[in-house]
Amino acid sequence: MASSLEIGVRLVRQAVIQDSKQNYEEASRCYKEAIKTFNEYKKSSNQGAELLALLEARIQEYEHRARIIDCHLLEQTDLKKLLRELDICNEDWCGSSTSSNSTTTRKVHKLILFLKDAYLFSS
Known part of the structure; x- marks a missing residue:
């Protein structure tokens, strides 16, 4: 063994x-x-x-x-899908007819950076 x-x-x-x-x-x-x-x-x-x-x-x-x-x-994760599944996603975060894709993309990117930093500092 x-x-x-x-x-x-x-x-x-x-x-x-x-x-x-x-x-x-x-x-x-x-x-x-x-x-x-x-x-x-x-x-x-x-x-x-x-x-x-x-x-x-x-x-x-x-x-x-x-x-x-x-x-x-x-970074490769589709957080919009995750947020929807967690029922956290609202029109401001995940986009709507009044929210532009670029705004949504920036918000999701900021969230990714936040989660990444939080992960690195917790390890």
Whole structure:
């Protein structure tokens, strides 16, 4: 049976492959699963400080890449549909016959930037 460290390495390899194929949802999932696996390994391992420090540095790199991917995915999301589904969407946000598309686009873009910043600062 593979150790949690080996499983984490496999997950990172898969994340990199999916990332290079621009399959960002799967890449993000793999990075996050690898991070979880590595953190569990750190807690249960009695390895030397040098290995754990190296592992922590890698975890930070993977967290950074996962955040970048998540922000990219957020930018690609049709928030108008999401807002409608959440019943938050009104004529001012999601457009109407009196609201121009450019105004709606600017408002949605501002919302994306806000959510992106909120996500980055919460991580």
